[in-house]
Amino acid sequence: MLETKETAAITKIDDGSIVTPKGFSSDGVHAGLRYARNDVGVIYSEVPANCAAVYTQSHFQAAPLKVTQESVAKEGRLQVIVVNSANANACTGEQGLQDAYEMRERTAKLFNIENHYVAVASTGVIGEFLKMDKIRQGIDQLKPQATEKAAVEFQQAILTTDLVMKTSCYEVVIDGKKVTIGGAAKGSGMIHPNMATMLGFMTTDANIDSESLQSVLKEVTDKTFNQITVDGDTSTNDMVLVLANGQAENEQLNEKHPQWNEFKTAFQMVSEELAKQIAKDGEGATKLIEVEITGARTKQEANVVAKKIVGSSLVKTAVYGADANWGRIICAVGYSEASVEPEKIDIYLEDLCLFTNNSPQPFSEEKASEYLKRDQVKIAVNLGVGDEAGKAWGCDLTYDYVKINASYRT
Template identity: 40%
Template sequence: MTLPIASVPNGTVTSAKGFSAGGVFAGIKTPGPDKKDLGIIYSEQPCAVAGTFSQNTIISSTVVLDQERVGTDKTVHAVVVNSGCANTAVGEQGMIDAKEMTKLAAEHLGVSEEQTLVSSTGVIGVEIPMALMREFIPQIEVTADTHGGNEFAKAILTTDKRTKEIAVSFDVDGVTHTVGGVSKGSGMIHPNMATMLAYVATDAKVDSAFLQSTLSEAVKLSFNQIDVDGDQSTNDTVLLMANGEAGGSEISGGDEASETFAEAVRQVCEFLAIEIARDGEGATKLIEVTVDGAASDDDALLASRSCAASMLVKTAVYGRDPNWGRIFMAVGKAEIKLDEAKIDCYVNDIQIVAEGKGISYNVQSVVSALGGDEVRLRVALNIGDGYGRAWGCDLTEEYVVFNSAYTT
């Protein structure tokens, strides 16, 4: 059982008490209307912190540094983030620059360098323009209002077409706890993290170990279940920070308050993940894939992810082609336990396959369903109770054109 969870109007990462944020344009990216490329999230009170990171074997120095500074019983005050430059594959200079960025931010905020984290996102193989960092990090004004969160959300964008922000709240014994989040991501997105950054902040007081287990489970069901183009990034970072500013008892697992907190974090992460898939480079449609009746939840998660990531499924959705054979192929290549003769398949609740075989249906109705902004694919395996969902987007000519000239 969980307590009621409510949406916070105009929610963002600063909706949680005690968090402030801001962003500026430093000139790392090309200029544009209201464009930002450098931001900070800050908590005056030290935060318990949890993190998940890219599983690529080539990773940014910022990821390496954050991994060193995030762990059980460690606390942080701030994270500084730049967009437009990944600080990846630049040799030893990458770590030197990452550490200097945290030093500059820490001095600006009056906190410890070791309690400051850093993220970068953008083009790989380009060094951070530290002259700009030295000039503009001290100019970042952090505020605890919605505007501060919005400015930070703009600062972390790369090819994104819009910001991604949310907050939810719940009450425990008369004390309101808030979980707010922000993310970026649009391309180089594939399960097991992607070219994405996400920051979740809560004013709940949370045990450090429980904070990490909560984030890991939420990421498993959200960010690790999205795909845009099958490519995994070098910079992926998700951070969850808890400063305890709401007051109330510590959340440490095993009770209703802990279950509610975990569900609130999951909801925030799921929303941010879906918005990344929706905002995929060149995308015109969000694809949601549900697999139910699997032998286990893990099988269902794997199969739904395989289908959402399939290039052939993506192109079929883009072309409004009810080619259910591609869906079968994608589920089958997940190599999970199934019985082909028991599989049912649906497009936006219209059944097109029963017991492993195509059935008579109104083709135009399915074509029309595939023309919507959101396309729901459901595969019922009918051999167990396993359930999983994944999200992707269609693959269009615009994606190819955009990425063929990304750096030129």
């Protein structure tokens, strides 16, 4: 029995997953790309699904992204997503591209579908060729099922330095039909996306056309996935893919549908949860940091300032050390290129006012330090120059981050 929590007309399904929406199944297997854990996974829709995608803005887009873009462009529909971890298949030239095509072709053959109904994703070490003998073996073992175990098998297959799996699921009633949105993601390092983050996959049984799905994905991505940072690095493989197979049988969703905003809100809830889970699981991280900006002139400026603060190495190390050094926050606001009037800025840690009227405020260092020792910390900044707001999420910067990345390939 699925456990749920209700928020207005939207319900959170606590143990839901990418296979909770009707008509979806998944699997993950150990093909030998890694020592022990699953390393090849698949998401399968019973029917071709309308799709939407956002990709990294890196100049060095990995081969799987190019193959996936080609699949999506063919018809705007996908039925299968095949993923491998341990190897990003990035910066691997013509051989890497041919390997990605072979992954697509072999997966299509397994499910007896056209090649362009298959998307390919990879994550792991850059600049090494795929071990195709193991990839072939892994793909041939895939047997997707619509079970919680199968969802976990997939989620394990997409992890690299992640310590935990990232998943989210919400349900919303549209036209009297239960519409479900599920998601799974991976990401722990090289997180400072300019579209999405690392790898994210969302499934929904909503009846929605590809154009509207792309529109909502782009809008929501800018508020969620694009608003997280771990280390300021954008990967060659960042991608978010969404499949919508229509099996909820609601009236087709678009911006003119009377319940469009309810669907969009549920979609954003899934995306935001996945994004925050990635930020919290940053390599070596001990704390999730949320920065909320109010009083900005524009939403864009609010988002920019929030991400500058949460991405500041000095802010991140101060949070790690439980040091309420608000000067580091001021510095990040100052170089954000947003509209700022120093005498109007307020800075808070929870209910502690650290700075206002361009002047420091008396506060309990002990109380501030105790607050910063929590596993979730919120920094609130009111710019005082407008009515717009924005948020960003990140993590603290620790000694372990250096240890992990100093020996990533070994």
